[in-house]
């Protein structure tokens with residue numbers, strides 16, 4: 001009995017199906033890569049005139065600034081922030097974007113735009129509260145009364161815990177730091193395990209050890 005050979009199956013129909021599948025895969029992959037490589041975040045944020053016209057010169061950011069501040073050469077906004085780097089309007093671009101979480105007294109996420117559109121930079125003399133949004137009262141700075149806490153964008157906005165799913169899409173991407181993030185996921189710091197028992201950051205037994 002003859003063992004089937006591939007050539008028996010090749011006819012015009014299978015060739016058409018194969019070619020169609022090939023281009024379909026190429027289109028899907030190509031679309032994702034095209035979308036990921038968009039440069040609209042940078043185009044808008046590094047245009048000081050445009051940012052001033054939109055009312056937010058404080059969020060002027062350039063490629064040089066992010067490379068220098070993060071020590072990541074050639075990094076793009078979306079690699080850390082996600083969002084839609086092909087969208088030309090702020091609201092569309094910011095959809096699904098990760099950014100700082102301002103937490104209210106009752107544990108809800110506050111809208112940055114409504115509560116504190118100013119730049120978030122260390123201010124005031126109180127070391128512990130320097131990174132909290134500040135308001136001025138009689139010439140002195142005080143923590144913003146509506147903001148209980150500031151969390152960075154690696155958190156789940158519901159539980160406020162570190163969210164490994166976010167890291168998988170950002171720092172832990174396959175061409176960035178997958179091994180480091182995988183290792184981090186089992187640490188005391190990532191799991192919030194027994195941190196109450198710690199009295200130092202490093203030694204003899206702290207979360208950064």
Ligand code: HEC
Pocket residue numbers: 040041042044045051054055056059077078081082083084085087088089090091093094097098099100112113
């Ligand atoms: C057409 C201009 C424009 C584009 C495109 C744009 N932004 Fe913005 N961005 C703004 C403006 C204006 C603000 C301040 C108002 C606001 O929050 O919407 C802002 C605010 C921000 C903030 C701080 C606000 C917050 O919620 O903490 C971050 C972070 C940010 N943008 C990142 C990005 C990233 C990443 C992209 C691309 C995926 C992007 N932006 C695309 C104009 C733009």
Ligand code: HEC
Pocket residue numbers: 041042045059060061062063066070072075076077078079080081098099100101118119120121151152153154
């Ligand atoms: C290496 C990672 C990384 C890259 C790349 C990056 N950012 Fe950020 N960015 C952060 C982090 C972390 C913060 C702190 C707030 C938070 O948790 O999102 C931040 C904060 C910001 C803020 C808010 C500043 C404030 O005063 O609160 C803006 C606006 C912003 N980024 C825009 C951009 C734009 C535009 C780009 C691209 C040109 C970019 N970022 C690239 C990580 C990054």
